[in-house]
Amino acid sequence: MSAAQMSTKAPYAPTMAGLGGTPSTDIDAPITAVFLVLFIIGAATHMTILQLNNRKGHKFILSGMTFGFCMARIMACTMRLVWSTHQHNISVAIAAQIFVSAGVLILFIINLVFTQRVLRATHGTWAWAKWFSLIFKIYYASIVIMLVALITCTVQSFYTLSINTRRIDRDVQLVGATYFAVGAFLPLPLMLLNFTLPRRAPLEKFGAGRHRTKIYVIVFCSFILSLGAAFRAGTAYVPRPRADPAWYHSKACFYLFNFTIEITVVALLAIFRVDQRFHVPNGSNKAGDYSSTNVLEKGSSAVSVEKEKGKANTDVEAQAQASATTLTEPAPAVAH
Secondary structure (H helix, E strand, C coil), rough: HHHHHHHHCCCCCCEEECCCCCCCCCCHHHHHHHHHHHHHHHHHHHHHHHHHHCCEEEEEHHHHHHHHHHHHHHHHHHHHHHHHHCCCCCHHHHHHHHHHHHHHHHHHHHHHHHHHHHHHHHHHHHCCCCHHHHHHHHHHHHHHHHHHHHHHHHHHCCCCCCCHHHHHHHHHHHHHHHHHHHHHCHHHHHHHHHHHHHCCCCCCCCCCCCHHHHHHHHHHHHHHHHHHHHHHHHCCCCCCCCCCCCCCCCCHHHHHHHHHHHHHHHHHHHHHHHHHHCCCCCCCCCCCCCCCCCCCCHHCCCCCHHHHHHHHHHHHHHHHCCCCCCCCCCCCCCCC
């Protein structure tokens, strides 16, 4: 496809430089292939953890979400590999950019869920309040809405030449990038609040490992995810022409602030076994449920209860049968 055709027929080639530029077969293809393998390993690892836990009745949906993120990154890497061999295919470029932008939100949400659990364990008097839980639910919903708006405006910007429409699309993209950066950074001030406010009740321990280690995992993940999100948002505010990109549009910055940070978080979640550290009883809905043995986990606990009942019934039947056998046995003859 010629440059003239690209300029007169939608979708139109972008006029501003993008992070990482157009991928090439000599540089981007081998690097992207390495990350592709790493994300495949990450997906297999977290799916294995999820399946092993399910067999034990240990419910931890966040492992499935991490698997979903790895699958999204596998798609992103695949699309970039296709883009590197079809550099003038704008449709492939659009798909690659959308997968790169959208997937990381899953990691933001996972870290926010961890943060919410730590706050509930430390400040159960208000962290379990309906208004506080509602704030998190509204924020999760707003992330999805913002993602839909961002994808819509990104695609639309490739299919219009209207200056006003492109200005609106860019404004939405800037708001979205900033909003997502706030979501990545949010666990840090919440953890500061966790330490600053006095506790009105004893610490409610949950999951495996030390409570302090849980906080370290949250803070580290939030820090590096915020670094990547802030970099992407910051570069969006200082655009450059496609023919004259800045240093922050380089391929090194793209892979460092995107895939490198993300695979680090994926590996960290597996190495630190967050499925054990951040596990809470299913059905927890009030202070005290995290450490309570009375909260039944749907499925696993019900099966365990049935097994215990069955075992008890079997023991009773065995005892009854043994007693009946003893009563029916003939008495030994008395020697004269």
